[in-house]
Amino acid sequence: MESSPVSSSSPPSSVFSFDLPSAPHSSDHDQQPSLRTVTHLEQLRVEEKVAEIYRILNDASPHTKTIMMELWRDNHILFLSRGLNQLGPNFRILDASRPWLCYWIIHSMSLLGESLDIEVENSIIEFLSHCEDKQGGYGGGPGQMPHLATTYAAVNTLITLGSDAALSSVNRDSLHKFLLRMKDSSGAFRMHHAGEIDVRACYTAISVASILNIMDSELVVGLGDYIIRCQTYEGGIAGEPGSEAHGGYTFCGLATMVLIDEVDRLHLPSLIDWVVFRQGVECGFQGRTNKLVDGCYSFWQGGSLSLIQTLLPIAEKQTQSPLTSIEHQTLEGNSDGSTSQVQNPENEDMGTEKGDDIGFRFIRMGTRVAAPLFHSVALQQYVLLCSQVLEGGFKDKPGAHRDYYHTCYCLSGLCVSQYSFSKTPNSPPPSRAMLGPYSNLLEPIHPLYNVLLDKFYRAHEFFFGMKKRGTI
Amino acid sequence: MLSGEDEWVPFSRRPEWSDVKPVPQDDGPNPVVPISYSDEFRETMDYFRSIYLSGERSFRALSLCSEAIELNPSNYTIWHFRRIVLEALDADLHAEKEYVNNIALRNSKNYQIWHHKRWLAEKLGPEAAEEELAFTEKIFAVDAKNYHAWSHRQSVLQALGGWQKELDYCDKLLREDVFNNSAWNQRYFVITKSPFLGGLQEMRESETRYAVEAILSNPENESPWRYLRGLYKDDPNLLICNNQVSEVCLKILKRKQNIVLALSLLLDLLCHGFQPISEIRSAVEALRISESEPSTSSLANTICGILGLVDPMRSNYWAWRRSHLPSEVC
Numbered sequence A: 001m002e003s004s005p006v007s008s009s010s011p012p013s014s015v016f017s018f019d020l021p022s023a024p025h026s027s028d029h030d031q032q033p034s035l036r037t038v039t040h041l042e043q044l045r046v047e048e049k050v051a052e053i054y055r056i057l058n059d060a061s062p063h064t065k066t067i068m069m070e071l072w073r074d075n076h077i078l079f080l081s082r083g084l085n086q087l088g089p090n091f092r093i094l095d096a097s098r099p100w101l102c103y104w105i106i107h108s109m110s111l112l113g114e115s116l117d118i119e120v121e122n123s124i125i126e127f128l129s130h131c132e133d134k135q136g137g138y139g140g141g142p143g144q145m146p147h148l149a150t151t152y153a154a155v156n157t158l159i160t161l162g163s164d165a166a167l168s169s170v171n172r173d174s175l176h177k178f179l180l181r182m183k184d185s186s187g188a189f190r191m192h193h194a195g196e197i198d199v200r201a202c203y204t205a206i207s208v209a210s211i212l213n214i215m216d217s218e219l220v221v222g223l224g225d226y227i228i229r230c231q232t233y234e235g236g237i238a239g240e241p242g243s244e245a246h247g248g249y250t251f252c253g254l255a256t257m258v259l260i261d262e263v264d265r266l267h268l269p270s271l272i273d274w275v276v277f278r279q280g281v282e283c284g285f286q287g288r289t290n291k292l293v294d295g296c297y298s299f300w301q302g303g304s305l306s307l308i309q310t311l312l313p314i315a316e317k318q319t320q321s322p323l324t325s326i327e328h329q330t331l332e333g334n335s336d337g338s339t340s341q342v343q344n345p346e347n348e349d350m351g352t353e354k355g356d357d358i359g360f361r362f363i364r365m366g367t368r369v370a371a372p373l374f375h376s377v378a379l380q381q382y383v384l385l386c387s388q389v390l391e392g393g394f395k396d397k398p399g400a401h402r403d404y405y406h407t408c409y410c411l412s413g414l415c416v417s418q419y420s421f422s423k424t425p426n427s428p429p430p431s432r433a434m435l436g437p438y439s440n441l442l443e444p445i446h447p448l449y450n451v452l453l454d455k456f457y458r459a460h461e462f463f464f465g466m467k468k469r470g471t472i
Numbered sequence B: 001m002l003s004g005e006d007e008w009v010p011f012s013r014r015p016e017w018s019d020v021k022p023v024p025q026d027d028g029p030n031p032v033v034p035i036s037y038s039d040e041f042r043e044t045m046d047y048f049r050s051i052y053l054s055g056e057r058s059f060r061a062l063s064l065c066s067e068a069i070e071l072n073p074s075n076y077t078i079w080h081f082r083r084i085v086l087e088a089l090d091a092d093l094h095a096e097k098e099y100v101n102n103i104a105l106r107n108s109k110n111y112q113i114w115h116h117k118r119w120l121a122e123k124l125g126p127e128a129a130e131e132e133l134a135f136t137e138k139i140f141a142v143d144a145k146n147y148h149a150w151s152h153r154q155s156v157l158q159a160l161g162g163w164q165k166e167l168d169y170c171d172k173l174l175r176e177d178v179f180n181n182s183a184w185n186q187r188y189f190v191i192t193k194s195p196f197l198g199g200l201q202e203m204r205e206s207e208t209r210y211a212v213e214a215i216l217s218n219p220e221n222e223s224p225w226r227y228l229r230g231l232y233k234d235d236p237n238l239l240i241c242n243n244q245v246s247e248v249c250l251k252i253l254k255r256k257q258n259i260v261l262a263l264s265l266l267l268d269l270l271c272h273g274f275q276p277i278s279e280i281r282s283a284v285e286a287l288r289i290s291e292s293e294p295s296t297s298s299l300a301n302t303i304c305g306i307l308g309l310v311d312p313m314r315s316n317y318w319a320w321r322r323s324h325l326p327s328e329v330c
């Protein structure tokens, strides 16, 4: 297969779709096709391409090796800022995902430590306010219906901008009403009015409710029951009950359960076992059992394992007790059994014991073990050598084209693997935790929301420091 | 059709649209991530916005939706409005099914299309089951792991029925590609949910044989190993009591190839209280690589040690497993 190392920018075929189309099947394979299945053949083809890259790395001089493992910051920033300013006509298929484009680009820039001009920042705030619906929530573009996924993207973009103007531009009252309108009787959420129900919808709703401090019992009720029904016999979490365990939904389901303080209701030992087995010989992660490696799962799977590092005491308790009788154990270590902690209407200050302040407490727990459960250096190798496009941007796998989605999630995955040996999420990693020069180090994130950690703190101060909304 | 690329006629030159005033997109003064729309895209969307805002439920509105969807099938607002129009017109849902199937075949990884298909199938009722199942099979012929199509198939089975041949279908797909984890997942769905098979309890023994057979022919294939564990997910005591399970581990270990998944299952058995026969102990003993490993350590400990060496990608995981073995394991 011919594959040009210089790939032009091209949008993914669908949005927040964890699974992009695999490359067409090659017929000139030297194996006996009759003895191999489709899965096996496609896997071998990818393994060969990746092995070739690693062979070149191994045979390279120390100087070339360093260059190969370098993060090409300037080129990435150039690629990202170009997209912020102008996108070609073939991006029309992302016309209902423009807040996503903002988030993928702005979050990637923030990971790279790049700050924006005040005029650019104001343009983003202004544009997103054009996507905001009068009845609450953000749509995929001006005049479109509000949608949970683009609401998540818009809110995370504004939090990443971080200024008072950005944070105060969100209409929290109407957003809260929008979230309630999207709540289904099953406990889960719909993506939009009369839209599809799945675990992404649950995560995006709860993530914004949590970070904006508009969480309440009505949003949480029944949600944990729904997510539990999505944990499959394999251990990972599916998009909806009965479907196949999947990296993207596993992250969304796990993060949701942490944010509503019911994570101990998942069976964590089998979830961990499933996730760690998704890292393959290519060094990157696949999204599902026996599927091909893909750079975006560096975050969906790597991010889950980053969360797991903080949750290990709960997982360990589950390993010690029989499978069928898992006691309720909250992040605070008591066994309340109810979700009542999540709502705590009286507390309006920034206390650290509040149940509705889990995003904050999660970071402060400080119980992370010193080593991640996955091979974080190998993951960096996949991202830097197989996903990185030297002209800027990241891609799914060798032979694929770069896009903003993969740029965002490859960088986010690179970030969680760089900090995976840090005792606290923001302490500088030891050099053994890093692949390539130390200058590759990205800014640390809050893994529950995937926004920069210091931007999270800023938002926390802003939304939890203020008086809580009167309606709760 | 008007949407053909060469002969596209602007709405402003179509007499039947002369009464409609297009509504431009309000991007604000300094938009970010602006897309350089083609004239066709811009004008189609301007007319769509106009009828969406006026709420016009007409056949021309329906055909405008079709043109707009053709330009961007992931615009959920258009799909939503399309459903409102269809309901208001009491439109022919069979024609709609032809329409959406045609688009789904060209855009098989799009959330909006599959949501529309699910809405439509539920409206058409049980008589639609067979055709919907056949349609997903058409998708699987090209992409046997299409996540949306599998979700659709499951929702059709649960809402409309058609379970009778589902286990055979899973078997067919697994015969074609035993690594197809989506087919294994579907198989699990069928044996636990089908109203005709008696549930997991009835199926457990025969499914164990099915998984064991798949493991013996491809021990590196993770899917049947996870399936086998899954059959006993809620009842680990049955798992450790079933000789077929420990025997398949033993057989693979004796081959001394592709041992990771066998050791991993054996480790789980031990963690659940399994008492190994001496043959298993010696098979594991024969795999020990590191001489520094004290032979007095428990079997579970030894297994974690071996896994840490033969499965370096997960050495941290195996070290963690080793340090948190339940106190009473062998």
Ligand SMILES: [Zn+2]
Pocket: A018, A019, A020, A294, A295, A296, A297, A396, A406
């Ligand atoms: Zn991807």
